[in-house]
Amino acid sequence: MSKKKALITGVTGQDGAYLSQLLLGKGYEVHGILRRSASAEVIDARLKWLDIAEQVTLQDGNLTDISSLIRIIQKVEPDEIYNLGAQSFVKSSWQQPVLTGQVTAIGVSNILEAVRIVAPQARFYQASSSEMYGLIQEPMQSEKTPFYPRSPYAVAKLYGHWITVNYRESFGLHASSGILFNHESPLRGIEFVTRKITDGVARIKLGKAKTLALGNLDAKRDWGHARDYVKAMWLMLQQDKPDDYVVATGRTETVREFCRLAFGHVGLNYEDHVVVDSRFMRPAEVDVLLGDSSKARKFLGWAPETTLEQLAAEMVEADLKRNTA
Ligand code: GDP
Numbered sequence: 001m002s003k004k005k006a007l008i009t010g011v012t013g014q015d016g017a018y019l020s021q022l023l024l025g026k027g028y029e030v031h032g033i034l035r036r037s038a039s040a041e042v043i044d045a046r047l048k049w050l051d052i053a054e055q056v057t058l059q060d061g062n063l064t065d066i067s068s069l070i071r072i073i074q075k076v077e078p079d080e081i082y083n084l085g086a087q088s089f090v091k092s093s094w095q096q097p098v099l100t101g102q103v104t105a106i107g108v109s110n111i112l113e114a115v116r117i118v119a120p121q122a123r124f125y126q127a128s129s130s131e132m133y134g135l136i137q138e139p140m141q142s143e144k145t146p147f148y149p150r151s152p153y154a155v156a157k158l159y160g161h162w163i164t165v166n167y168r169e170s171f172g173l174h175a176s177s178g179i180l181f182n183h184e185s186p187l188r189g190i191e192f193v194t195r196k197i198t199d200g201v202a203r204i205k206l207g208k209a210k211t212l213a214l215g216n217l218d219a220k221r222d223w224g225h226a227r228d229y230v231k232a233m234w235l236m237l238q239q240d241k242p243d244d245y246v247v248a249t250g251r252t253e254t255v256r257e258f259c260r261l262a263f264g265h266v267g268l269n270y271e272d273h274v275v276v277d278s279r280f281m282r283p284a285e286v287d288v289l290l291g292d293s294s295k296a297r298k299f300l301g302w303a304p305e306t307t308l309e310q311l312a313a314e315m316v317e318a319d320l321k322r323n324t325a
Pocket of ligand 1: 255
């Protein structure tokens with residue numbers, strides 16, 4: 001049997017890197033769509049960090065350019081397509097709301113159209129987000145909880161979510177959507193709060209900084225490990241029927257608690273170093289997220305394998321290494 005082929009948008013991001021690693025381990029031929037940028041030398045840094053850059057074939061394209069998507073899908077003939085590409089940082093979505101809509105919302109239409117035109121038999125995964133719950137309508141959010149997006153990012157993700165459902169229902173595509181709660185790792189972008197904290201801890205521990213400026217310490221998130229979460233993506237595409245699944249740990253903690261864990265890992269007290277700076281507050285906040293992943297646990301046999309304590313420790317250790325390198 002010939003190798004299965006996967007095509008990943010957002011392959012240079014955190015999830016793209018872990019998903020590539022998972023699929024390569026399963027014997028897939030992995031292709032990723034690369035959005036050209038001036039800083040070419042850092043583009044495959046995450047793939048390099050996992051030591052898989054040589055094994056992933058990068059294709060030049062862009063979610064906002066449907067012709068590039070059509071050509072790539074024609075050339076690669078993928079069995080599975082994972083749409084992980086997005087303008088993914090909530091805070092930036094207020095600074096660049098139109099771009100966020102073009103990439104994170106209309107980009108999904110572009111790739112779904114390309115799939116429908118060129119490879120309607122391919123299986124499709126859409127990276128939906130817990131941010132779609134925003135101003136939460138139920139204390140624990142499941143696939144049945146109504147959405148209430150609170151940022152241009154979340155509004156765009158909601159479009160991507162529903163257009164995926166619509167293409168499944170309209171055209172019979174094998175299109176599934178994973179509503180993933182926050183997932184972190186040493187490969188998380190430094191603009192996100194967990195990585196900003198673990199990098200700050202490392203710099204303070206190594207004497208390179210004294211304080212760490214953060215925004216709302218009372219926000220609560222259900223944080224898991226990206227390496228665990230990409231397994232759920234793959235499992236969704238192995239099912240006979242496409243569907244939507246919440247992927248979460250079922251534990252929510254404050255940003256403050258994550259600080260306590262991360263600083264505590266190196267014997268520091270976060271209260272001695274963290275300062276609150278209004279620059280990092282948001283025009284509209286998502287106060288708390290807590291996911292109910294019973295459906296994924298029952299039907300996919302998925303469960304998170306990493307605790308928040310282990311996650312924080314792994315991230316701090318990686319940032320200590322990076323900051324001494
Ligand atoms: P998000 O859930 O996708 O927005 O992930 P983030 O990691 O960017 O933010 C998680 C939460 O941390 C949000 O409620 C932020 O308001 C809060 N937060 C507090 N301080 C900071 C900060 O300095 N940077 C970021 N990114 N978030 C912060």
